[in-house]
Amino acid sequence: MADQSIPEARTPATPRDGETPLNGETAPHGETPLHGETALNGGVRESSSHKEGISRRRLLGTAGATGLVLGAAGGAVGYAARPAEATPLSSLGADQVMFHGKHQPGILQGLQARGHLIAFDLAAGAGRKEAAALLRRWSETARRLMAGEPAQQDDTDVARDAGPSSLTITFGFGHSFFARTGLEKQRPVALDPLPDFSSDQLDKARSNGDLWVQIGAHDALVAFHALRAIQKDAGQAAKVRWQMNGFNRSPGATAHPMTARNLMGQMDGTRNPKPTDADFAERVFVPESGSKDPAWMANGSYAVVRRIRMLLDDWEQLSVKEQEDVIGRRKSDGAPLSGGTETTEMDLEKTDKAGNLVVPLNAHARITRPDQNGGAAMLRRPFSYHDGIDADGVPDAGLLFICWQADPLRGFVTVQRKLDRGDALSKFIRHEASGLFAVPGGAAEGEYVGQRLLEG
Numbered sequence: 054m055a056d057q058s059i060p061e062a063r064t065p066a067t068p069r070d071g072e073t074p075l076n077g078e079t080a081p082h083g084e085t086p087l088h089g090e091t092a093l094n095g096g097v098r099e100s101s102s103h104k105e106g107i108s109r110r111r112l113l114g115t116a117g118a119t120g121l122v123l124g125a126a127g128g129a130v131g132y133a134a135r136p137a138e139a140t141p142l143s144s145l146g147a148d149q150v151m152f153h154g155k156h157q158p159g160i161l162q163g164l165q166a167r168g169h170l171i172a173f174d175l176a177a178g179a180g181r182k183e184a185a186a187l188l189r190r191w192s193e194t195a196r197r198l199m200a201g202e203p204a205q206q207d208d209t210d211v212a213r214d215a216g217p218s219s220l221t222i223t224f225g226f227g228h229s230f231f232a233r234t235g236l237e238k239q240r241p242v243a244l245d246p247l248p249d250f251s252s253d254q255l256d257k258a259r260s261n262g263d264l265w266v267q268i269g270a271h272d273a274l275v276a277f278h279a280l281r282a283i284q285k286d287a288g289q290a291a292k293v294r295w296q297m298n299g300f301n302r303s304p305g306a307t308a309h310p311m312t313a314r315n316l317m318g319q320m321d322g323t324r325n326p327k328p329t330d331a332d333f334a335e336r337v338f339v340p341e342s343g344s345k346d347p348a349w350m351a352n353g354s355y356a357v358v359r360r361i362r363m364l365l366d367d368w369e370q371l372s373v374k375e376q377e378d379v380i381g382r383r384k385s386d387g388a389p390l391s392g393g394t395e396t397t398e399m400d401l402e403k404t405d406k407a408g409n410l411v412v413p414l415n416a417h418a419r420i421t422r423p424d425q426n427g428g429a430a431m432l433r434r435p436f437s438y439h440d441g442i443d444a445d446g447v448p449d450a451g452l453l454f455i456c457w458q459a460d461p462l463r464g465f466v467t468v469q470r471k472l473d474r475g476d477a478l479s480k481f482i483r484h485e486a487s488g489l490f491a492v493p494g495g496a497a498e499g500e501y502v503g504q505r506l507l508e509g
C-alpha cells in the first residue's frame with residue numbers, strides 16, 4: 054500500500070520550518086498503536102505552553118494516568134496535581150504545525166481528522182482598512198492556536214486540555230473581496246469566476262465569498278475551538294456567508310499507513326502529486342517571480358472548493374465490480390484494474406480475453422490523469438462530509454473536494470470540463486456548491502497573512 058500521498062503530521066524532536074515536505078524527508082511515526090499513521094510533514098513540532106504555564110504536552114500525559122481522577126475533581130486543579138512522569142496516551146495531541154513559513158499551513162499537511170470551512174463577506178461599510186485589521190487578528194489567533202496557546206481574548210476553553218493536534222488555519226480571498234476593498238488592480242486573473250459546468254447544481258448562498266478560512270485538526274474540539282475563535286474575531290468586520298464541516302479517518306484507525314477512503318469506500322488520493330515530484334512546487338504554488346500573478350501571491354496557491362454530494366443510494370446498488378469499473382481501480386486496495394498494487398502504473402491499453410479494455414474508457418481514474426489532460430494536475434486535499442439525512446431518507450453526504458494548484462484554469466477547470474462531458478462517476482455525484490480562493494503565501498515572522506496585498 055502506498056504511503057499517504059499528502060504527508061501526515063508528526064512530532065519531531067526539534068522544531069522545523071514549513072518546508073520539509075518539499076525536500077522529501079519521510080518520517081514514519083508509528084511509535085504507538087494509538088497513533089500509527091505515516092508521518093511526513095513540514096512545520097510540525099511539539100506544542101508550547103498553555104496560559105497557566107502548564108504545557109499542553111504535559112497536560113496530554115494526564116489523560117491516560119489520571120483521566121478518572123480529573124473527571125471527578127474537574128478542571129485545572131486535577132491537571133496541576135498530575136504526576137510529571139505520567140505516560141502520554143498518544144503524541145497526536147502534541148503535534149504542531151508552524152504558522153509562519155513559505156506557504157500557508159493546511160496545504161501540504163496530511164489529511165486531518167476534522168475540518169471546518171467557513172466563508173465570510175465583509176460587512177457593509179468595511180473596506181481595506183477593516184480587512185487588514187481582520188487579517189492581522191486572524192493571523193495572530195491562528196499563530197497562537199496552532200502553537201497550542203489560548204486565543205487572544207475570551208478563550209472559550211474548549212481546547213484547554215488538548216495539544217494543538219496538528220491544527221492548521223488557512224486564509225484565502227475570493228473574487229468579490231477585491232472590489233469591496235478597492236484592490237481590483239491586485240486581483241489575480243486566475244480568480245476569474247469558474248465557468249459554468251453543465252452538471253452543476255450550485256447553491257449560490259453556499260458558494261464563493263469575500264474571505265475563506267479552512268481549519269483542520271486531528272481533534273474535533275480543537276477544530277471547533279479554532280472555528281469559534283475565527284468567527285468571534287470577525288466581529289463587526291465580516292459576516293458568515295456559509296460554513297461546512299468535514300472529517301477524515303482518525304490517525305491510528307488503520308493498522309498501517311494507507312491512502313484514505315471516501316464515503317463511496319474507494320481509496321482516494323493515490324495519484325496525488327507528491328512533494329518529492331520534480332514539478333510538484335510549480336504545479337501547486339505560484340512562483341516567486343516570472344508568473345502572471347501579482348507579486349503578493351508569491352508562494353501562494355489557488356484553492357477550488359466544491360461541495361460534491363454523493364448519491365449513495367444509487368452507488369450502493371452497484372456490485373463491487375461495477376463500482377470498480379466506474380473508477381478504474383480495485384475497491385479493496387486501490388490497484389488499477391490493469392493489475393498490480395496501488396502504486397502500479399495503470400496500463401491504459403490492456404484488454405481482457407474478449408478484447409475489451411480492462412480500464413473502461415470513461416473510468417474516472419483514466420480520464421482525470423494528467424497525461425489525458427495536457428498535463429493538468431492538482432493537489433487534492435478533501436474532507437468527507439455528512440450533514441444528516443434528508444426527509445426522504447437520503448443521506449446528505451459526500452466530499453468537500455478541495456484542490457490546490459498554481460493555476461486553476463490549467464488544473465481544476467481543465468479536468469472538470471472533461472468530467473462534465475460525462476465520466477462514469479458523474480451519475481453518482483452532484484456538485485452543490487463551489488468556491489475559488491486566492492491563498493497567499495505564508496506569513497513571515499511578524500507579518501500577517503495577506504499583508505503584502507493589503508499594505509502593498
Ligand SMILES: C=CC1=C(C)c2cc3[nH]c(cc4nc(cc5[nH]c(cc1n2)c(C)c5CCC(=O)O)C(CCC(=O)O)=C4C)c(C)c3C=C
Pocket residue numbers: 315317319320321322323324325359361362363380382417418421422423430431451452454465468469472482
Ligand atoms: C475536477 C477534478 C476532480 C473532481 C471534481 C473529482 C471528484 C471525485 N473524485 C473521486 C474519487 C476518485 N478520484 C480519483 C482520482 C482523481 N480524481 C481527480 C480529479 C477530480 N476528482 C484526479 C486529478 C485524479 C487523479 C488522476 C491521476 O493522476 O491519475 C480516484 C482514484 C485514486 C486516486 O488517484 O486518488 C478516486 C477514487 C470522487 C469520489 C469524487 C467526487 C465526489
Ligand SMILES: [Fe+2]
Pocket residue numbers: 417421
Ligand atoms: Fe477524482
